[in-house]
Amino acid sequence: MTVLLLLYLCADATRTDCQVLPAQLWQGRDAYEQCIGAVPGLTEALTAPNRNRHRFVCEVQPDSEQSVRHQAKPAFIHQSFRM
Structure with missing residues (x-):
């Protein structure tokens, strides 16, 4: 990860x-x-006015294999049915 x-x-x-x-x-x-463990110390190091304006966010990045799987779209299959 x-x-x-x-x-x-x-x-x-x-x-x-x-x-x-x-x-x-x-x-x-x-x-x-x-990452979550680092956020409180970094936030505390900001001045009081900057704590209200700026923020730190931890964001998980998809691994390359996972991102390919998420981007792959299913193929559209056209079917006709008669009754």
């Missing part, structure tokens, strides 16, 4: 205008847990 730590840099507290920056990457079985 691959997990990205994304930093959402937002112009204001409404978080409607944000720029997303990848901050760190983890790989392996416990990647998500490592």
Whole structure:
């Protein structure tokens, strides 16, 4: 599993205008847990006003085989039935 730590840099507290920056990457079985464990310390390091505007998000990235499977679409089969 691959997990990205994304930093959402937002112009204001409404978080409607944000720029997303990848901050760190983890790989392996416990990647998500490592990312979640890093978020509180990083959030605490922000100044109080920035905590209201910016946020850290852990996002699981699909492995290459899985992404291919999710992108593959079933073939359309045309059938006609007569009664």
